Amino acid sequence: MKTIAVIEDDIYIGELLSESLSLEGYRVIHAWSGTEALLLLEKQRPDLILLDLMLPGLSGERLLPLIKNTPVIIVSAKADVEEKVELLLAGAADYIVKPFEMRELLARIQVQLRRSTAPQPHILTLGSLTLDTDTRQLHVDGQPVHLTRTEFALLKKLMLNPDRPVSKSSLLEDISQDTPDCTESSLKIHVSNLRKKLKETDCRESIESVWGIGFRIDSGE
Numbered sequence: 001m002k003t004i005a006v007i008e009d010d011i012y013i014g015e016l017l018s019e020s021l022s023l024e025g026y027r028v029i030h031a032w033s034g035t036e037a038l039l040l041l042e043k044q045r046p047d048l049i050l051l052d053l054m055l056p057g058l059s060g061e062r063l064l065p066l067i068k069n070t071p072v073i074i075v076s077a078k079a080d081v082e083e084k085v086e087l088l089l090a091g092a093a094d095y096i097v098k099p100f101e102m103r104e105l106l107a108r109i110q111v112q113l114r115r116s117t118a119p120q121p122h123i124l125t126l127g128s129l130t131l132d133t134d135t136r137q138l139h140v141d142g143q144p145v146h147l148t149r150t151e152f153a154l155l156k157k158l159m160l161n162p163d164r165p166v167s168k169s170s171l172l173e174d175i176s177q178d179t180p181d182c183t184e185s186s187l188k189i190h191v192s193n194l195r196k197k198l199k200e201t202d203c204r205e206s207i208e209s210v211w212g213i214g215f216r217i218d219s220g221e
Contacts, residue, residue, distance in 0.1 A: 002113060003027040005046040007037045007063070008075070009055050013098070017050060017075075020102050021109075034058025038066065048112055050075050050105075051092075064090055068173055071112040075100070089167045089213055124159045127219050128203045131159055140201040150175065150182045151194045158207065158217040165210040191215060 004026045008014040011032075018028045029044060031037035035057035049067060053060035053076040064072060064087065071093040074084075079097045088095060093112050096105055124131040130139045136152045138145045147155065153175035158166060168187060175182055182190055195207050206218050 001025065001027050002048070003029060003044070003046040004109070005029050005031065005037070005040065005044075005049045007031045007034070007049060007055065007060070008052045009033060010052070013052075013075075016102075020106070024106060032056075034060065034063045037063060041067065046070060048073065048109060050109075052076055053078055061087070064092060065169060067091075068176075071115070073105075073108060073112060075105070089165075089170075091167070091169055091173065124156065126159050126162050126217065127205045128201075129155075129159065129198075129205055131155060140198070140203045143201065145197055145201060147194070147197070148190075150190045151197070153182070154190055154194055155217075158215065162217055162219045165213045165216045168214040171214060 002025075004021055006014055006017045006021070006028060008017065008030075009032050014030060014032070018030060021028045029040060029046060031040045034055040037051075037055075038058065047070070049070055049072045051060045051064065051067075051072050051074055053074065055063070060074065060076070064074075072091070074087055074092050074095040075098060076095070077098040078084075084095045093115075094108050096108060122132070122134055124133060128141045131137075131152075132139075133156060136147065136149070138147050138152070138155065154171065157171055157174050168184065172182065172184060172187065191207060198205065198207065208216050208218055210216050
């Protein structure tokens, strides 16, 4: 049974979500403030989180960066496009505006749960790049290229999102599963070293900086 955390201070909406999710077979846990949510998430790890933004104690915007390795769907009355984009780039998996249709929310939940449980491919390919995620070995046009543990983790994340910008926060969160030695201050250095190794192979693919967001790998197509 999948567990969904509902972080919502509106009693009516919170109870509506809890009842609807329970009827769909989900186990539901609830926090009524951002501060309470932090305490809850220290003790339990849900499969997905529904997060309101206007929370007492600690806002949803401040809480989002503290949530690690769990898909978060923002459920908010705030409909500003710029704010949506900012939160999605900050790590939210999806964003739905209140008032919402329950059927649509349930569908979005199913999509995120499928993504989070889908096995990652053993071999990643992108143009001339072939990355073996088991052996951590990179080949460019068949030639081996040595990567450090951090460089491998960065390249894997970017290759899983070809031609799409990946935010710095998302990179740091995901690569922490493969390497503990990359911090926000050292991220640029690791990316620079990885770029240099790819450039030395004359491969068509390149890692580009996306101003204000992070990085993307250009497939060369």
